[in-house]
Amino acid sequence: MAQDQLEVQTETVELTKEQKKEEKKKKEAEDKRFNELAEKRAVLLQQELNLSNYASERIKKMIIKYSKQANKVIQSNASASEKSKDLSNIVYFQNEDFKKVLTVHQFYKYLKLKNI
Numbered sequence: 881m882a883q884d885q886l887e888v889q890t891e892t893v894e895l896t897k898e899q900k901k902e903e904k905k906k907k908e909a910e911d912k913r914f915n916e917l918a919e920k921r922a923v924l925l926q927q928e929l930n931l932s933n934y935a936s937e938r939i940k941k942m943i944i945k946y947s948k949q950a951n952k953v954i955q956s957n958a959s960a961s962e963k964s965k966d967l968s969n970i971v972y973f974q975n976e977d978f979k980k981v982l983t984v985h986q987f988y989k990y991l992k993l994k995n996i
Contacts, residue, residue, distance in 0.1 A: 926939075
């Protein structure tokens with residue numbers, strides 16, 4: 881009886897380790913995807929807004945941060961109206977952070993680019 885319990889516990893621990901490995905792989909793949917997309921968007925914005933390398937790198941980090949937040953909202957079980965409200969808040973706070981990096985002219989040009 882004790883041997884059976886030990887085997888079950890061992891199998892459970894091994895399954896948990898496997899699940900953690902899978903989750904880690906999934907998270908790494910997701911992070912890589914966010915980084916690649918943020919890099920592309922930052923390069924585009926750098927060209928369109930004539931950003932310095934420093935500003936472009938800061939914008940890239942913000943894009944990653946807010947993209948991850950938006951993805952969590954989208955993947956959540958919240959209602960459509962809750963998701964919409966949460967995503968609007970994320971966009972608002974991202975824009976507020978962008979204002980800290982961009983000049984007034986660059987920010988308005990960025991807003992125009994978003995609406996195209």
